[in-house]
Amino acid sequence: MSEALPDAPPPKPQREKRGVPSGLWLRCDGCGATVFRKSCDENLNCCPECDHHMYMSARDRVASVLDAGTFEEWDTNITAVDPLEFSDKKKYSERLVAEQKRTGLKDAILTGSGMIRARRVAFAVTDSAFIMGSMGSVVGERLTRLIERATTDRLPLIIVSGSGGGARMHEGIFSLMQMAKVSAALARYDAAGGLFISVLTNPTMGGVAASFASLGDVIFAEPKALIGFAGPRTIKATIRIELPEGFQTSEFLLEHGYVDRIVRRREMKSEIARVIDYCGKR
Amino acid sequence: MASATFQLPFEQPIYELEDQIRDLEGVEPKTAETHEQIRALRKQLTESLRSIYKDLDEWETVRVARHPDRPMFTDYVDLVFDEFVELHGDKFFGDDRALRTGFAKLDEFKVMLVGHHKGKTLKERNECYFGCAHPEGYRKAMEKMRLAAKYGLPIITLIDTPGAYPGIGAEERGQAQVIAESMLEMSRLGTPIICVVIGEGGSGGALGIGVGDRVAVLENAYYSVISPEGCAGILWKSHDYAPQAAKALKITARHLERLGVIDDVVEEPLGGAHRDHHQMATRLKMYLVKTLRELSQLSPDELLAGRYEKFRKIGPFLEAAQP
Ligand SMILES: [Zn+2]
Numbered sequence: 001m002s003e004a005l006p007d008a009p010p011p012k013p014q015r016e017k018r019g020v021p022s023g024l025w026l027r028c029d030g031c032g033a034t035v036f037r038k039s040c041d042e043n044l045n046c047c048p049e050c051d052h053h054m055y056m057s058a059r060d061r062v063a064s065v066l067d068a069g070t071f072e073e074w075d076t077n078i079t080a081v082d083p084l085e086f087s088d089k090k091k092y093s094e095r096l097v098a099e100q101k102r103t104g105l106k107d108a109i110l111t112g113s114g115m116i117r118a119r120r121v122a123f124a125v126t127d128s129a130f131i132m133g134s135m136g137s138v139v140g141e142r143l144t145r146l147i148e149r150a151t152t153d154r155l156p157l158i159i160v161s162g163s164g165g166g167a168r169m170h171e172g173i174f175s176l177m178q179m180a181k182v183s184a185a186l187a188r189y190d191a192a193g194g195l196f197i198s199v200l201t202n203p204t205m206g207g208v209a210a211s212f213a214s215l216g217d218v219i220f221a222e223p224k225a226l227i228g229f230a231g232p233r234t235i236k237a238t239i240r241i242e243l244p245e246g247f248q249t250s251e252f253l254l255e256h257g258y259v260d261r262i263v264r265r266r267e268m269k270s271e272i273a274r275v276i277d278y279c280g281k282r
Numbered sequence: 283m284a285s286a287t288f289q290l291p292f293e294q295p296i297y298e299l300e301d302q303i304r305d306l307e308g309v310e311p312k313t314a315e316t317h318e319q320i321r322a323l324r325k326q327l328t329e330s331l332r333s334i335y336k337d338l339d340e341w342e343t344v345r346v347a348r349h350p351d352r353p354m355f356t357d358y359v360d361l362v363f364d365e366f367v368e369l370h371g372d373k374f375f376g377d378d379r380a381l382r383t384g385f386a387k388l389d390e391f392k393v394m395l396v397g398h399h400k401g402k403t404l405k406e407r408n409e410c411y412f413g414c415a416h417p418e419g420y421r422k423a424m425e426k427m428r429l430a431a432k433y434g435l436p437i438i439t440l441i442d443t444p445g446a447y448p449g450i451g452a453e454e455r456g457q458a459q460v461i462a463e464s465m466l467e468m469s470r471l472g473t474p475i476i477c478v479v480i481g482e483g484g485s486g487g488a489l490g491i492g493v494g495d496r497v498a499v500l501e502n503a504y505y506s507v508i509s510p511e512g513c514a515g516i517l518w519k520s521h522d523y524a525p526q527a528a529k530a531l532k533i534t535a536r537h538l539e540r541l542g543v544i545d546d547v548v549e550e551p552l553g554g555a556h557r558d559h560h561q562m563a564t565r566l567k568m569y570l571v572k573t574l575r576e577l578s579q580l581s582p583d584e585l586l587a588g589r590y591e592k593f594r595k596i597g598p599f600l601e602a603a604q605p
Contacts, residue, residue: 045402048437074320077601077602077603078599078600078601079599079600079602080599081598081599081600083541083598084530084531084532084541086531087530088517088518088526088527088530089517089518109316120425130393135600136597137596137597137599138599141594141595141597141599144594167485167486167507167508168507169507169508169516169517169531170511171507171597172507172530172531172532172533173505173506173532173533173538173541174541174543174596174597174598175488175507175597176485176486176489176505176506176507177543177593177596177597178596178597179462179465179486179489180465180469180489180492180493180593181593181594181596182464182594182596183462183465183466183469183493184465184469184470184493184589184590184593184594185594186466187466187467187469187470188590190466191470206486207485207486207507208455209462210449210457210458210459210462210486210490211456211461211462211465212459213462214456214458214459214460214462214463215462215463216467227458228453228458229446229448229450229452229457229458229461229486230448230449230452230453231454231455234448234512235448235449235450235453238447238448238449239448239449239450239512243450244450247450247453248453252453252454256454256455256456257456257458258459265298272296
């Protein structure tokens with residue numbers, strides 16, 4: 001388990017679109033246009049036609065937010081175990097190996113430190129492609145260590161969340177308890193006067209939304225991200241009515257007062273830097 | 283106390299014995315032989331209860347945890363506490379009936395009692411959304427817990443929810459945010475906190491009032507990251523696999539104790555809490571008083587350090603030597 005996984009950029013887990021071959025072209029989920037993949041890549045995975053913010057891998061996120069070459073990854077030696085010997089249609093232990101191979105990540109998170117326009121920060125990003133970006137013990141532990149270190153080193157903390165899965169079912173109660181563990185670490189960070197900027201990306205749901213992602217001093221969301229506690233399907237099954245247009249989007253959260261600003265991807269770095277300048281100097 | 287209308291399939295042999303006993307008890311006048319038969323049947327009933335409840339599987343445990351006759355928040359209020367002074371609103375939006383809060387007395391202790399209530403009648407269940415709290419419930423709980431900490435009152439939370447309510451209003455009023463904030467807040471309240479899962483410990487809705495110095499689960503209650511049905515729907519693509527999901531998730535009190543996630547299991551009366559509310563309440567009371575006495579020896583700093591460590595160490599992983 002200690003074997004280092006290849007550090008190469010992970011294969012893009014962009015879903016295969018109907019009739020559109022992967023490779024040169026891809027289809028935008030926002031406007032339906034077929035767009036040149038290269039022009040999308042150059043545009044931080046935003047549609048050149050409609051600015052729809054598409055999936056971005058954790059590694060790409062690091063590159064887009066932190067100053068080039070400044071990311072120092074922490075706690076890379078922590079890997080998941082299968083404490084429940086969980087198995088659905090597939091064994092969790094096998095699922096982990098397959099996901100590691102597919103994404104090039106060890107788990108659904110990268111943590112470490114880096115610079116944002118020459119300001120040193122503690123930084124984490126979850127990758128929604130690794131078991132839905134869900135939080136198990138590794139994500140919980142790496143976040144907690146990051147927060148604890150940010151507390152001692154007095155660093156601003158930036159966590160970019162992307163998780164359709166919330167708390168990872170395959171680790172059962174351990175995943176649920178990570179929500180409490182990380183929140184408790186954030187309470188201490190807060191008491192020590194730390195600045196936490198939480199960035200919500202598509203999707204941020206369930207136990208991730210209901211823990212660290214919602215605890216930022218300042219909360220940014222990328223445009224049109226799906227953000228919420230319960231999944232839309234669960235809600236629909238419970239209340240049996242059609243959900244309103246735009247329900248659980250970033251814009252919906254802004255309107256209801258749960259997000260400070262909606263920030264486009266290409267402005268994220270400057271916006272974070274600006275908030276640090278207001279609050280980060282201690 | 284078994285409900286006339288609600289029956290658990292695996293309790294069938296018990297109902298049959300109970301029926302036979304009831305029939306014989308109706309016979310008048312009773313001969314010595316009748317008395318003997320009743321005695322024999324009672325013995326058989328006890329054995330049957332013991333053998334069925336000795337090894338309930340995970341799904342059967344979920345069924346018991348959801349039994350409509352199982353004691354609920356208001357039963358414990360009546361049977362465990364000497365007084366309950368309910369405090370209603372969240373001073374922001376409303377009064378969630380699914381989450382109740384108030385001052386309570388328990389032996390020599392004055393405490394803040396917080397707990398989910400599922401409701402007994404259909405009308406009450408609808409008011410309580412079957413124990414699924416809205417953001418105003420968690421906000422209310424947070425407010426009252428802060429009040430308790432301010433005056434050094436210990437906090438007792440009784441957890442019994444299928445999960446926080448999934449609805450439009452709940453999302454509009456920040457369900458995710460209040461649960462997160464409630465956990466954070468509970469981690470730093472400098473007063474003893476005891477959390478007991480009395481029935482269903484459904485996911486974030488449970489953990490939202492579940493961060494404490496001691497976390498206990500009643501013997502036939504469960505505590506899970508997701509409902510067995512929800513998990514089955516996602517991983518097996520059908521709710522019919524809920525029993526498999528319940529098994530895979532290891533959600534029973536005994537599993538949780540073995541996994542080191544909870545501190546204590548409170549034993550239930552023979553045949554489950556729904557058979558004997560008084561005995562269940564007595565056991566819960568003993569547990570609460572004993573634990574309050576332990577925790578009241580500790581300073582706020584000691585409590586907070588212990589509480590942090592307790593959650594800090596949960597979650598196994600592999601840590602290789604740094605290269
Ligand atoms: Zn587009």
